[in-house]
Amino acid sequence: MTINSRFQLFVGSRAVDAAAQGTSPRTRRGVTLTEMMIVIVLLGTVFAIGFPRLNASVRQRRVISAASSLSTDIPVAFSLAARQRKPVVLSYQAATGEMRVTDRATGTILLRRALRSTSEYMLDSVAMTPSSVQLFPNGVSSAAFTVRLANGSFVRQLAVGRTGFSRITVQ
DSSP: OOHHHTTTTEEEEEEEEEEGTTTTOOOOSSHHHHHHHHHHHHHHHHHHHHHHHHHHHHHHHHHHHHHHHHHHHOOOHHHHHHHTOOEEEEEETTTTTTEEEETTTTTEEEEEEEEESSSSSSSSSEEESSSSSEEEEEEBBOOEEEEEEEEEEEEEEEEEOTOOOOEEOOO
């Protein structure tokens, strides 16, 4: 047995010499500046293409999430009126960007949902028509109302009937 045969590696059923695998002491380590610049340019191109799509997706998710949250808050507001056996007022405060449920007699805030810049939704515009509605303990409201939520080009409208049934539509 020769010394050279002791340094052979067995891969599968054939013998491969260690020198043939590129493990000589003069192998190259690291990357060149040209290779690094190519990687940076490719990553920059991928981010430049993907960022606007990501931004649009985030805006759309915010509108959808805000509409979903409001559609769950409205039945809660109706149940607050029934539980207290007193009318409550559901209104949108444009100055603070909040949807509020308040006790009609005392003005105490029972429920609030921030929708504009102070919230996780960060919506561009919110509009409620009419701006306030009374919810009575018997489960009806003084009027049907709509809430329009927008962020960029993404718009959802929440239409609520007098009995509290809500429907989200895409605009």
